[in-house]
Amino acid sequence: MSNEKIPFLDLVTVHRELQDELVDVLKAALKNAGFIGGPMVQGFEEDFARFCEARFCVGLGSGTDALRFALIAAGVKSGDIVITVPNTFIATTEAISQAGARPDFVDIDPRTYAMDPGKLREYLEHTCRWNPKTRQVTHNATGKPVTAVVPVHLYGQMADMDAILDLATQYNLKVVEDACQAQGAEYFSQIDSRWHKAGSMGHAAAFSFYPGKNLGACGEAGAMTTNDEQVTHTCRLLRDHGQSKKYFHDIEGYNGRLDAIQAGFLRVKLRHLGTWNEQRRQAAERYDKLFAGVQGLLTVPHQPSWARSVYHLYVIQVEDRARLQQKLTDVGIGTGIHYPVALHLTKAYEHLGYHVGDFPIAERSAAHILSIPMFPGLTSDQQERVVTETMKSIAVYG
Ligand SMILES: *Cc1c(COP(=O)(O)O)cnc(C)c1O
Numbered sequence: 001m002s003n004e005k006i007p008f009l010d011l012v013t014v015h016r017e018l019q020d021e022l023v024d025v026l027k028a029a030l031k032n033a034g035f036i037g038g039p040m041v042q043g044f045e046e047d048f049a050r051f052c053e054a055r056f057c058v059g060l061g062s063g064t065d066a067l068r069f070a071l072i073a074a075g076v077k078s079g080d081i082v083i084t085v086p087n088t089f090i091a092t093t094e095a096i097s098q099a100g101a102r103p104d105f106v107d108i109d110p111r112t113y114a115m116d117p118g119k120l121r122e123y124l125e126h127t128c129r130w131n132p133k134t135r136q137v138t139h140n141a142t143g144k145p146v147t148a149v150v151p152v153h154l155y156g157q158m159a160d161m162d163a164i165l166d167l168a169t170q171y172n173l174k175v176v177e178d179a180c181q182a183q184g185a186e187y188f189s190q191i192d193s194r195w196h197k198a199g200s201m202g203h204a205a206a207f208s209f210y211p212g213k214n215l216g217a218c219g220e221a222g223a224m225t226t227n228d229e230q231v232t233h234t235c236r237l238l239r240d241h242g243q244s245k246k247y248f249h250d251i252e253g254y255n256g257r258l259d260a261i262q263a264g265f266l267r268v269k270l271r272h273l274g275t276w277n278e279q280r281r282q283a284a285e286r287y288d289k290l291f292a293g294v295q296g297l298l299t300v301p302h303q304p305s306w307a308r309s310v311y312h313l314y315v316i317q318v319e320d321r322a323r324l325q326q327k328l329t330d331v332g333i334g335t336g337i338h339y340p341v342a343l344h345l346t347k348a349y350e351h352l353g354y355h356v357g358d359f360p361i362a363e364r365s366a367a368h369i370l371s372i373p374m375f376p377g378l379t380s381d382q383q384e385r386v387v388t389e390t391m392k393s394i395a396v397y398g
Helices: 012-017 019-032 039-052 063-073 091-098 117-126 161-170 229-239 260-294 321-330 347-352 360-368 380-397
Strands: 056-060 081-084 102-105 128-131 136-139 145-149 174-178 186-189 194-197 204-208 222-226 243-245 314-318 369-372
Touching: 012 019, 019 039, 019 260, 039 056, 039 204, 039 222, 039 260, 056 063, 056 229, 063 091, 063 174, 063 204, 063 222, 063 229, 081 091, 091 102, 102 347, 117 128, 117 161, 145 161, 161 174, 161 186, 222 229, 260 314, 260 380, 314 321, 314 360, 321 369, 321 380, 360 369
Parallel strands: 081 102, 081 145, 145 174, 174 204
Antiparallel strands: 056 222, 128 136, 136 145, 186 194, 204 222, 314 369
């Protein structure tokens, strides 16, 4: 077995392979100086909506823009409460705050790391009050209306959408999917007995095309998908200073457009996304098999029968995470932690008044999770080495 380094993520190879096609996009844009809007953006929006099985897609500057605009377009207002999970990237809660709302959390399912619908129900039933006249649910302690929920499809696997959408209908909540890590993930709905793509089930969904995501731009980019025409219209306004036509501003908006060059790059890459996601699934299956012997000392990702993950990350749990991460670093294997601090305990949210122990499952997972190398093109030899080194570390520990 060689001692070559194994990166956590290899972004170089794919760009070498696609170089000619990507350079063609750049040349086409330079030829007519079409940098903002235009056919490349529109073409990508159509392709990506089709890929997500959603009616509409609006190309945006980042996943954070997509979350913020989706929430505003879905009707979230200043003074609202929006519910999400504590184990996500801070962009989820930044978007909630920047839409004027206060983020509130419910704990996660320990096996899937996604929002636990039972905890969401508990929150709505025990800390809120339903007003049948206004058809609004109000948070008892603060008197604020709870208007939306943001399930995060973490690590490439969708949250339990049937249960979440059912509660959302019952309590008149908008559902904005944080699908930033889940381009192409699927969920099997019991309602119509078929698979649904991430970005097609909620009122709106946000995608990030940050370079390291399953579909990544060569810079910053994002998109919002929805089946709702009004949400689409509002997001188009919000991304472009509220303009319905040049210098006629229907509302005050933002500068949140998708670059034409990035849209062109994304269009090229989108054609490969199905293959790349399949390669990630195969790599995940190989890890599952290789780790089968060490169950008990190590937890592998859990994929419920209703989920088809696209394995943005392959996340394991071990008792002594610091030790394992150090061991892997020592032998040249890259790892990551997504994420080391649950958001309710992060400094930026001190003012929300949460304490250690408020969301024990998210806190426990933050202390034990480790993301190991996962990307299309990861070889079985590399995976065997990752697993061997991991087993060596935890066997000595045990
Ligand atoms: C990447 C990511 C975002 C933010 O996307 P940007 O394009 O970096 O703004 C939001 N939520 C989650 C879960 C993410 O992984």
